[in-house]
Amino acid sequence: MGSGKPAWDAATPSSLESRFFADDGLWRDAPLLTGQSSFDPLPDVRVIMVTGGEGFIASWLVRHLVAKYPEAYTVISFDKLDYCSSRHNSRMLEDRPNFHFVHGDVTCQTDVVDCLKRFKIDTIFHLAAHTHVDLSFGNSYAFTKNNVLGTHVLLESTIGVGTVTRFFHISTDEVYGEVDTEKGDLKEHSLLDPTNPYAATKAAAEMMVTAYARSFKIPAVVVRMNNVYGPHQFTNLLQRKMPLFIHGDGKHTRRFLYAGDAADAFDTILHRGELGQVYNVDSRDELSNFELAKKLLDTFGLTDTDTWIRWTRDRPFNDRRYAVDGTKLRKLGWVQRVSFEEGLAATVNWYSKFSGWWGPVDNTLLAPFPVLKGGHVVAPETSRKTEEHAAVGAQVDGGATLNRETACNGVEAGSKKRKVGLMA
Numbered sequence: 328m329g330s331g332k333p334a335w336d337a338a339t340p341s342s343l344e345s346r347f348f349a350d351d352g353l354w355r356d357a358p359l360l361t362g363q364s365s366f367d368p369l370p371d372v373r374v375i376m377v378t379g380g381e382g383f384i385a386s387w388l389v390r391h392l393v394a395k396y397p398e399a400y401t402v403i404s405f406d407k408l409d410y411c412s413s414r415h416n417s418r419m420l421e422d423r424p425n426f427h428f429v430h431g432d433v434t435c436q437t438d439v440v441d442c443l444k445r446f447k448i449d450t451i452f453h454l455a456a457h458t459h460v461d462l463s464f465g466n467s468y469a470f471t472k473n474n475v476l477g478t479h480v481l482l483e484s485t486i487g488v489g490t491v492t493r494f495f496h497i498s499t500d501e502v503y504g505e506v507d508t509e510k511g512d513l514k515e516h517s518l519l520d521p522t523n524p525y526a527a528t529k530a531a532a533e534m535m536v537t538a539y540a541r542s543f544k545i546p547a548v549v550v551r552m553n554n555v556y557g558p559h560q561f562t563n564l565l566q567r568k569m570p571l572f573i574h575g576d577g578k579h580t581r582r583f584l585y586a587g588d589a590a591d592a593f594d595t596i597l598h599r600g601e602l603g604q605v606y607n608v609d610s611r612d613e614l615s616n617f618e619l620a621k622k623l624l625d626t627f628g629l630t631d632t633d634t635w636i637r638w639t640r641d642r643p644f645n646d647r648r649y650a651v652d653g654t655k656l657r658k659l660g661w662v663q664r665v666s667f668e669e670g671l672a673a674t675v676n677w678y679s680k681f682s683g684w685w686g687p688v689d690n691t692l693l694a695p696f697p698v699l700k701g702g703h704v705v706a707p708e709t710s711r712k713t714e715e716h717a718a719v720g721a722q723v724d725g726g727a728t729l730n731r732e733t734a735c736n737g738v739e740a741g742s743k744k745r746k747v748g749l750m751a
Contacts, residue, residue: 360559360677363587365395365594366597372492372597373401375403376442376452377405379405379455381408384497385406387589389404390416390590398425403427429442432477434472443490450494452593455473474528495593497550498530499551500513501649503520514655515551523644540603549606554610555583556584557585559677565624574641575616579645582610583612584608585663585664591661592606596661600659623671
């Protein structure tokens, strides 16, 4: 891929670049997982850029589009490759002529413009973002930079290049804030009322998209997602004989959608959605955290909840419930095909074969409160000081190392960056 490939030093195995570009061959035995839908290709869509394409949700979309439309669409997976991304997620596509990977950062205008021009991008699916709510309480500046500034850079670059005719911005149901059980499901026109730094940055990014759609006629669509689960996600604890941790009282509920159904939702919106619209992607499977933990134990044949479920402190604020109405999307023909029981079984079965997919993550990404230092997720220390930091979210070391952002145009760069990964 020429300039799209980074130069990384194989002599530094702890670096993000070497960790995610190193090829241990595990992916060779993995199935190529996609959604189930397919449509007649759109004649004016030829090259699709997926930002955060090596993350969990985005990689499902990348594989789906590459596999379902081999003659119609070329797909560019654009990703910074940080702690929530892995080249494993698309390596099985590398011999396909309609797939390319580009190592790039959405906050770097040089990276974005180069990709848009080099491949003559006409369609963007923007999924690159910081997504872990826990980390946003102690690392909020990085969320603002990646989620808001990253979206801004992408919008400005889109205007400057002038080839993009469809811009799909992927958001979250968390922008609506907490929904009481007595209230009905929220529709797309409902008030945005985010309650944590992550959700606030996603709402702010939406406002940027809406403003640019009005001021500069960006052909944009906003998509608000439920919680998504499935193979290629972090679900390693029980597989590694580690207990599950539950924040707070365990009564918080979430609605869960299998990743293949999420890919189908994106596919449906691409081919049948209307520009200028907002679409909720909902789910019929709502579970409390404790109910989810019990289902996981049942799947692994474990009955001793006292041993396998641990209770830990809650977030500074933890929304009790989200609830969105996806009627508008269903009218386009999308349906939730995979039940939670089916999806959970498929996920557990996949990880029984590929538990090492994300590399050495024990006691780092799998910790109840992950700790970030210099862009790396590290093992939490046992000192009281670290415990106090974790009580308000993840701690970040301000003295991060030099990074590739120094080459970006119009974006602040320097030797000490607070830097965490892009995941969709």
